Amino acid sequence: MPQSLMAFLAMLIASLAAFNQMNSRIGSFDNVIRSEYELMANAVVLEQMELLDLGTDYEDLENWDGDELDRSFTVGDMSIAFTLIVEVQFVDEDGQPSEVETNQKEVTIRATQEKFLVPLVQHSRLFSD
Amino acid sequence: MQVILDHLSAVIISSAVLLLILSTQFNAQRATTEQTIASIAKKSTLEMVDYLEDELLLIGDGTEDTIQSASTNSDGMTTAFSFWRQDDSGTDMLVSYTLTEQDSVQFKDDWVQLYQFNRSENGVASGGGSSTLSHFEITMLTETGAVTTTPANARLLRLRAVTVYPYGDPDDSYLHRTFWGITLRPMNLGV
Numbered sequence: 001m002p003q004s005l006m007a008f009l010a011m012l013i014a015s016l017a018a019f020n021q022m023n024s025r026i027g028s029f030d031n032v033i034r035s036e037y038e039l040m041a042n043a044v045v046l047e048q049m050e051l052l053d054l055g056t057d058y059e060d061l062e063n064w065d066g067d068e069l070d071r072s073f074t075v076g077d078m079s080i081a082f083t084l085i086v087e088v089q090f091v092d093e094d095g096q097p098s099e100v101e102t103n104q105k106e107v108t109i110r111a112t113q114e115k116f117l118v119p120l121v122q123h124s125r126l127f128s129d
Numbered sequence: 130m131q132v133i134l135d136h137l138s139a140v141i142i143s144s145a146v147l148l149l150i151l152s153t154q155f156n157a158q159r160a161t162t163e164q165t166i167a168s169i170a171k172k173s174t175l176e177m178v179d180y181l182e183d184e185l186l187l188i189g190d191g192t193e194d195t196i197q198s199a200s201t202n203s204d205g206m207t208t209a210f211s212f213w214r215q216d217d218s219g220t221d222m223l224v225s226y227t228l229t230e231q232d233s234v235q236f237k238d239d240w241v242q243l244y245q246f247n248r249s250e251n252g253v254a255s256g257g258g259s260s261t262l263s264h265f266e267i268t269m270l271t272e273t274g275a276v277t278t279t280p281a282n283a284r285l286l287r288l289r290a291v292t293v294y295p296y297g298d299p300d301d302s303y304l305h306r307t308f309w310g311i312t313l314r315p316m317n318l319g320v
Contacts, residue, residue, distance in 0.1 A: 003135070007142040014149035021153045025160040032167055036308055043289075043310030047274070050285055050314050054272040073310060075264050075289050076204060 034116070037080070040073035041111035041120040044082050047071075048109055049125055052086075058129045061105050062088045085110045085119075091126065104128040166294050170261070171307050174292045177246065177258035178309050184214070184224065185267075185286055189317030191215040196280035196318070197223065199267065206244075207267045216250070225249045226267075231260050234293060236305050241293055263306060264291035270312070272319070284319040287312045 048071060052064060065088040072079045087108045090098045095106070105127050110119040189195035192213040200209040211225040231243040246258040246265060268276055269283035277283055289310045 003139070007139070010146045011142065011149070014146045014153075018149050018153040018156075021157050021160075025156065028160060028164055032164070035171075039309055043312065047285070047287060047312035050312055051272070051274045054284060054314070073308075075266070075291055075308065075310075076206075 034120075037113055037116065038120050040080055041082055041113065042123075044071045044073050045084060045109045045111045045121050045123050048084055048086075049107070049123055052107060052109075053125065053127070058105070058127055061107060061127060064088055064107070080113070082111045082113050082120075085112065095126070167307065170292050170294045173259055173261075174290060174307055174309050178288070178290060178311070180256075180258075181288065182311060182313060185212075185288070185313050186315050187214040188212045188286075188315040189214070190315075191219065192221045195315075196269070196283060199269065199278070199280070201266075204264075206265055210267050222250050223252075225252075228262070228265055236293075243293060259292055261293050262290060263293045264289065266290070280318075282319070285312050285314050286318075 048069065052061075056064065064086045067086045069084040069086065070081060071084055072081050074080075087110075089106055089108075090100070090102045091104055091106045092098045092102055097106075106124055107127060108122060108124040110122045112119050189212070192215060194213045197211040197213065198209065199207060199211075202208050206228065207226070209225065209227045211223055213221055213223055216222050225248070227247045227249070228244040229247060231245050233240045233242050235241070241263050243260065244262045244265060245260040246262055247254065248256040248258070266287075266289040268287040268289075269278065269280065270285040270287055271277050271282050272284040274285075287310070289308075291306050291308050293306045
């Protein structure tokens with residue numbers, strides 16, 4: 001009986017070690033895959049920020065506030081879809097959000113992806129009149 | 130008989146435990162190797178693209194012309210891209226990026242063609258980068274984001290690169306490639 005108990009314990013410990021190792025491996029892969037998505041999201045957000053900067057007058061920036069844009073990172077046949085959420089707000093000289101109109105606006109673009117619960121990347125840029 | 134059965138079960142159980150431990154050790158080793166390879170490949174890609182970002186922003190800075198030419202192949206890859214910039218002494222120079230085919234590697238059922246990234250100044254080879262690119266693309270965009278092939282209409286440059294990890298046994302690997310992209314606004318484009 002003691003031998004059986006020892007054998008059972010040995011197998012249990014070995015199984016637990018294997019399970020832990022597998023979990024840690026999955027976690028590492030998840031991190032690597034997430035970092036790939038973040039790099040792609042970064043590219044898509046920065047492009048949208050440049051387009052917004054180039055093509056929008058300062059007075060019209062708030063027209064983008066609340067917009068949700070579908071954009072993709074495409075390489076050859078592969079395409080990953082992202083949703084970009086645009087937020088525009090007035091900020092004061094310290095860069096803090098302001099309820100009253102100031103002479104600078106902060107545009108923030110967040111990239112979300114259906115596989116992830118939280119936004120992958122967020123970029124902000126200040127525009128002044 | 131009882132003694133034989135005891136010994137037999139002891140051998141079976143100890144073998145099972147030993148196999149579990151060995152398999153765990155082997156998997157841990159493989160995971161570490163894959164992570165290291167992924168990290169090296171990512172670092173190598175980022176080093177190359179850091180340089181590209183800095184250099185492409187200098188297009189046309191102090192020179193009369195900006196982008197001279199851009200060629201793409203049937204897969205949408207940029208095989209040649211030439212532009213003017215100044216060197217450190219303020220002299221105009223024509224910088225060219227080209228891709229040359231390397232070996233192909235097989236992942237599962239797919240063959241992937243690899244490319245070497247080359248750089249030259251006034252036709253003389255100078256620098257270069259990864260030889261494990263599977264995709265490289267510089268796309269010229271207008272100010273509305275439309276793709277253009279006319280340098281005079283370009284305001285933005287969209288860059289895309291994919292680096293493959295041509296190491297180890299691809300059938301046993303889960304990670305095969307790393308992606309990178311950015312869109313730049315060289316201040317002298319479209320001015």
